[in-house]
Amino acid sequence: MASDASENISTSARRPTLATVASAAGVSMPTVSKVLNGRLDVSAATRAKVEQAIRDLRYVPVAGRARSEERFVEIVFDDLLNPYAAEIINGAADAGLGEGVTVIPKRHTGDTPREWARRVSASGRDGIIIVTSVLTSEQIARFREAGLPMVVIDTVNLPSAEFTSIGSTNFTGGVAATDHLLKLGHRRIGHISGPLTLACSVARRHGYRAALDRAGIYDPIEAMGWFSYDTGVREASTWLGRPERPTAIFAGSDQIAFGVMEAARLAGLRVPEDLSVVGFDDTYAAASTSPPLTTVHQPLKEMGELAVRTLMRLRAGEPVASHHVELATRLEVRASTAPVR
Incomplete structure (x- = not known):
């Protein structure tokens, strides 16, 4: 009996795991899980290798998880x-x-x-x-x-x-947004960024500045806030009340851009006739605004x-x-x- 007990303990200690099966079959653990769950998105050859490894190792899912490795x-x-x-x-x-x-x-x-x-x-x-x-x-x-x-x-x-x-590619997106406005003839282009504690905000602002520098414009018009509708309304309202207001604004996110468009409406300005607006993200709402928003598509x-x-x-x-x-x-x-x- 003692010998049998010792053999059982040794067998338990050597019980194969999902990782053991994956290693033996030369595949990833998620692939083994897919085979155990009967998923169809595994090739026949790969499935055969995994099933052979399961048989060779006498693998049994742990703790009654049966065919599920959720x-x-x-x-x-x-x-x-x-x-x-x-x-x-x-x-x-x-x-x-x-x-x-x-x-x-x-x-x-x-x-x-x-x-x-x-x-x-x-x-x-x-x-x-x-x-x-x-x-x-x-x-x-x-x-x-x-x-x-x-x-x-x-x-x-x-x-x-x-x-x-x-x-x-946040820097490239910032350049593309600003270049688009420059090609339309805009020279007073404002940029409302997200928090400059965020690497993505810094990169977008650098792209904006690089495009302006290349066009010989060295006096950027900048503001900063959170990626929110309220930020766009607040910062754009400040600019749009000035005699030398921007003719275009590049917003650091679509949410900011939506706020900019509302600030223009409140100021009695039309988009795009009086103010051009570009966003960043291309979220599902961007194509549904009035007018639809020009924006940098972020995947x-x-x-x-x-x-x-x-x-x-x-x-x-x-x-x-x-x-x-x-x-x-x-x-x-x-x-x-x-x-x-």
């Missing part, structure tokens, strides 16, 4: 109630379907780094995606201690090898998709090509801009 990813925002967040969540959810992952949006609660890492780990999450938040060295260390992979979208910090981040949905796929690669221990990836922006010209009168 996975959860948390995506955290400072503010959930805006079109920017909605676009990213939409992309993350789409990628989650393909990866067999449930994406759970959350609002940042202000926990200490230790509490935050403990809560996410205790909830059984496979990783965390953080959007436009400041990351301290302690936060990064706590998530590493908890064994939680992390991907950051539009990081407040400058891109760093300490974490994997995804953004867009928010694609950023959400890439964040989930990258996170699952990190979870599976697979290498990623770069610790920071920037997706291309492009200018969407609509009816809110026109030649200067």
Whole structure:
């Protein structure tokens, strides 16, 4: 009997895990999970390799999880109630379907780094995606201690090898927006940026200034606030009441641009006849304003998709090509801009 008990203990200690199966089959853990769940988006050859590894290792899902290896990813925002967040969540959810992952949006609660890492780990999450938040060295260390992979979208910090981040070509977008207005003949072009504590805001402002410098204009008209409708109304109202008002405004986000358009209405000015307006983001509301908003398209949905796929690669221990990836922006010209009168 003692010999049998010893053999049982030894067998239990050597019980294969999902990672063991993945390693034996030469695939990722999410792929093994898809095979166990009967998903159809796995090639026949890959499925055969995974099933052979399961038979060879005599793998049995742990704790009665049967054929389900359900996975959860948390995506955290400072503010959930805006079109920017909605676009990213939409992309993350789409990628989650393909990866067999449930994406759970959350609002940042202000926990200490230790509490935050403990809560996410205790909830059984496979990783965390953080959007436009400041990351301290302690936060990064706590998530590493908890064994939680992390991907950051539009990081407040400058891109760093300490974490994997995804953004867009904000500088190029700022140049494109300002160049468009310059080509329309505008010379008094204002820029209302988001907070300059954010790397994306700084890059967009640098793009605006670079375009002006190249055109020989060395007196930028600038203001700053949060990425909000109220910021656009407040800052634009100040400018539009002056005799030498701007003839065009490049807003650091669509939400700011919507506020600028309202400030123009309150001042008795028409968009674009009296004031041209350009936004940044190209959220779903941009094409529905009156007039439709010219804006820099930021691939928010694609950023959400890439964040989930990258996170699952990190979870599976697979290498990623770069610790920071920037997706291309492009200018969407609509009816809110026109030649200067």
